[in-house]
Amino acid sequence: MGNKYINQLNEQYLDVMKTIHDNSLEVGVPIIKDEGLDLLLAIINLKKPLTILEVGTAVGFSAIMMALNSNACIDTIERNKIMYQKALENVNLLNLNERITVYYGDAVTLELNNLKKEYDLIFIDAAKAQNQVFFEKYSPLLKDDGVIITDNILFHGYVERYYNKDLMEDVSKDLRALARKIDRFNQWLKNNKEYESHFLDIGDGMAISTKKMR
DSSP: OOOHHHHHHTHHHHHHHHHHHHHHHHHTOOOOOHHHHHHHHHHHHHHOOSEEEEEOOTTSHHHHHHHHTSSOEEEEEEOOHHHHHHHHHHHHHTTOTTTEEEEESOTTTOOGGGSOSOEEEEEEOSOGGGHHHHHHHHGGGEEEEEEEEEEOSSGGGHHHHHHTTOOOTTSOHHHHHHHHHHHHHHHHHHTOTTEEEEEEOSTTOEEEEEEOOO
């Protein structure tokens, strides 16, 4: 689970985090894949952000891992009340209440004045069909030297199948529509002249976007 070296440094928390990780997978809670977590923590280690915004808390697994592996204060947004409450429990369990603030609400409509004015890093891991909405809404909060990480840009291979016009008769209309929306976001991000984006086949696909210097 995640970076093995980092984990052994935080071994006092490892049992708790492994339980959260395994329980989430068992009941189908969408949490970041292990390889994606490795990359996320590596970027955090390099950038050393002091402020992080996460769009899509789920049960707080990735927010907690980011907190344990940095000195950052983290704001994270979750619209599902049950997962929001579970995230609060998990944050409290690890005594991270002073560094992790969980907001209950829809990230599409959440008022920006509830958040900090600037963030060193933004992690988008929420409703995949809304990736562009999230990016456009929250990117103005990114510092000039900040980075935006978007998870799940491949969506279990469906996006690549859609892009390559592979046969998708066995795929439901809803999944095809979602693959189309994610592909549109990926193409939009690729052509966004304000950001330099790199697309990686890690986890379920991740995009790393940094502001271009003017």
